[in-house]
Amino acid sequence: MVQISEDSRTRTISRIPLFELERASFSVGTRVLLDPLTISLPARRIIGLIGHNGSGKSTLIKLLARQNPLSGGKICFDGKDLHEWGSRPFARKVAYLPQQAPDTAGMLVSELVALGRYPWHGALGRFGLEDKTRVEEAMRLTDVARYRARFIDTLSGGERQRVWLAMLVAQNPDCLLLDEPTSALDIAHQIDILTLVCRLVDERGLGAIVVLHDVNMAARFCDEILALHCGKLIARGGPEDIVAPDQLQAIYETRMGVMRHPDSGLPLAYPRS
């Protein structure tokens, strides 16, 4: 099945699903954060996770990233149950960017990106030629090579996010899991980052699952959108299917209207109440 979208992107989709969830759920005490979810997530596309605050999108992506343990059900990555993956082998396949950027006191850009090679060389392994090459490539792809000798905390928010993405790229994974990579950025940088993600998916054949709070960004950049509401998956489909007034009402519990973008023709949502 080949999907052709409005702009000139074409992407073939692999038949082997990236993630397979079977009644995967997560609860804390008696509070259920994610209801049992059975779903199959394909590889090599950008999948957006949207929903209101507390709908379970962060929870879901953390479960996929093995950041939180499952409360019930099971998740398979690349055909193998998550439990069966070792820490470093999994890290070589899946890279996760948390919502809170951690403190990077006193670290140079090049040092942080180099840390992305950890799953490959481990605590004691040599940092070899392959590692160096990957790091350079990652910095080039994300256009942070010119900052290589700067301290990270001296960079702007947008530049910093790109550095983090560079680290993830250096990890050379098959899949990127990004938890709200754009929430703290201004609009120019939001577009900048998501374009970068698109490029990575195109050029490297990665899969990406991105939590986004802005449905319009999701519509513009994602191949497929999953909408969560109160811990349940309530909608799944392409941008055309999701960005429709009745769907948006169900997702965000707000009256929304939809219009067409004057240049790209992509659907654009706006609040109506």
Add this chain to the structure above:
Amino acid sequence: MRNRFITPPRLVFTITLAAIALHAFAVGHYVAISDIPGALWQPDPASFGQIYVYFSIVPRFLVALLAGGALAFTGVIFQQLLKNPLAEPSTLGILSGAQLAITLLSLSAAAVTAGEREIAGLVGGLVAVTLVAGLGKASNFAPMTLLLCGMVISFSAGSASVILALFHHEYLRGVFIWGSGSLIQNDYSNATALALRMIVLIPLLLLFFRPLSVIGLDESRARSLGLSPGGLRAVVLFIATVLSAVVVARVGVIAFVGLAATNLARIVGARTLRQRLLWGGLLGAGLLLLADSLVLAGAPVVGEVPTGTATAIIGAIVMLVLIKHVPHSIDQLNSNALNQRENSLAGCFLLPGSLAIAAVIALFSLTESFIAGGVETSVLFAGRWPRVLTSASAGAMLAIAGSLTQTITRNPIASPEGLGISAGAGLGIIAAFFAGGMASPILPLAGGITGAVAAFAIILLVAKGKSYAPGPVLLSGIAISALATAIISLIVASGDPRASYILAWTMGPTFRATTFVASIAAALVLIGLAISPLLRRPLEVLALGDSTARSLGLNPARSRLVLLLFIAVLTGAATVIVGPLSFVGMMAPHIARAAGARGQILTLLTASAVGATLMISADWLGRAADFPYEIPAGVIAAFIGGPYFLWVIRSRGRQSPRF
């Protein structure tokens, strides 16, 4: 955690009932049951038993109630004011400050009246709370900062008291008995004094009830509601400190009652400020009464145990249990950016430079002959090299442990002493002595390492559920350290002639080092230094946070566990040499970073050179300052380290509001 079955009134009732039952049991030793009413009302002057009940046990009962209630009441106030569920007079250093002041007073005057003690205690307590609150304010009252400050002040004041005890323990035995918190009474004077002061101070504090409820919100919100938080805090802190200091001056150091009572009240359902004040206070009264009744009932069997020691032991255990229930907000240890210089040119010269300084100081210490003039240098050297090598090794070990601790707790002022491992080692050393006497130096070494490992195991148990996160680990450290302090007070108070010998052992007598010990210490340092570079990558990854670490394929919990083990061994060994209170583990990495060291391993290596220098200097000072009396190096280091630590917190707080 709401258990509908256990409500605050029921809890208070049960505890009080148990306490009264034990009291009745104890009283039964002195007076026949039938005579009790008579004894309580009008004792027969001919019967010592009745007189004793009337003049000693009843006032003791009252004092326990009053003191416990007051301590818990002030505990709630401190917790509300400082937004910290673990604040109370002992964790804020007020009790140690008061004790130090009273100790100094007792040294300067032969006989001290209770009134004079109160004033001294007040001064000491106020100084402590001013330091803590002032430093806390600079960093916006971050909970862990307050606790760390309180701990440092307790340590420093405690080490000062201990060093006084080392040389004057026969004069100070009385002070240490008081310091251990014995509730024994001879008349109603303390009970009446306490009651009078509480009648005045508690209503005064209650005047501030409404503003206090509001202050639970953050500063800007409070101000927008028309309150001046700064001024309010100062006034209420002052009054609450007065009340705590008064209690302490009359009764001695009773730690943890406030902590246990207030948190217990919260767990069983007291939620609002009003409920916590009421039920916290009543629980405090009941708990102290219960503790004292246990001591009283157990006296014929176990001997005289000061109630303060009992509460410290029970309280430390309670605190270790409570850590599991501490709200997550206390875990927010935001470390802000360290002062980094753009050019790492300094880095090239830093390590060789610090090594050179260490070598120079070592040489000086080995060969100086200011006091012992006229002795051949080679003889001096032969006698001194074990202690210099031992000091240097211990300093380096602590520095390594400190660098690692600061990295894995992501707190630039964390210290391995705060992990409680060194306190555990101290306890192990004491235990070894009472078990085996002064036979050989191997015994305390073994005891110290066993104690360190045991403390480490406790930390594991307590912090495991939280994947060894920094907050719980530091808190368990505070609890274990408080335990160690209580037991040391007990030893000095007991009048055991070995007290000064044992005391010195726990303070770090580098002067007792033999060539054997020196060799072991040096070997350990070399091993530690060899292993450290292997840890570089896990350290760097851990520094990025748990989520990122997991994403990179590193198991944060397991890595921290391994690192903690490494830290525990190094700290345990170092403590046996230099005692638990030296702060070198905090100072050395900090100085290294301030001098420009960057990167995990360079900082670690530079810090070990700095640490070695610090301990060699402390060892020399200990030798030279009061010749021929030796002052343990660990204590000297603590004298410098405590204020240094406080200064660091202050300057960091000033730099950025977030801490």
Add this chain to the structure above:
Amino acid sequence: MSDARYPNRDYRLTRRQFTAGLASVFLPAVATASTETRRLAVLDWGWAESLLALDYKPFAVAEAPLYGDRVVTPALSTDTIDLGLRSWPNVELLRALKPELIVSQAGYGISAERLGAIAPTLALPLYGPARQPLLAAEHALKEIARRIGREERATDYLELSYSRLDAIAHNAKDYDGRALLIIKFTDDRLIDIYGAGGLFDDVLKRIGIANAWDGKTNNWGFATAGLEAIARYPEARLVIIEPGPPGLFLQSALWNALPAVRNGRVSMIPPTWVFGAFPSAMRFAEVLRQSLGIA
């Protein structure tokens, strides 16, 4: 330079004294019959007083200044060199002084092996499993005497002392025969009570007066308890080692309700060093005799 620690003494190890002590190392060894010039470093007050009882001056004693306040007699000369803490004297100083003999208490402070590396060491036990410090003190005295060549002196001293004790024991028969409780106030609430295994108890046994305290005692022969412990022995006579409780306490109801106090069975004795050796024991015997009104 005066020191709050030693209110009765104005003392500090001055360079002058130190070098004087050191200089004596280089004095030609005077070969006389009297061995006065032997340099003895003593680490325990009990042994220091034993030496003094043998008319022998130790040239260095640990915590020498404090000795005068605690042990009092036999008096230590003011130019005795201070060696530092009794629990850990200054090793460097010891080494520098090159003593001919070090006398220490076995099992306390620096171990005999370590001391042996500095100079010949005599480590004598005072508190052993036998729990008879008086006997241990006697053995120690004899041993010390043997080492310094004053065996005769020791024999004379011991003979005199024992006959004195016997005399007191004989006269003590006129004493009303009450058991004694020997106590010391640590503060106004806790007291140390001296019992089995301590020096005072041994002396009491020797002079035939009963010790009322039958409770447990620690290794050093005393127990710490509150006032109610005294009340358990209403028939006993209280012997308080000065300083006693503060004046205010003496007027309190609790104190005056004690059977011993009510019936006027209280005696005070001046400070005596309970952890001492034979001379302290003799001193205790004398002051006790005086205060009990025995001839």
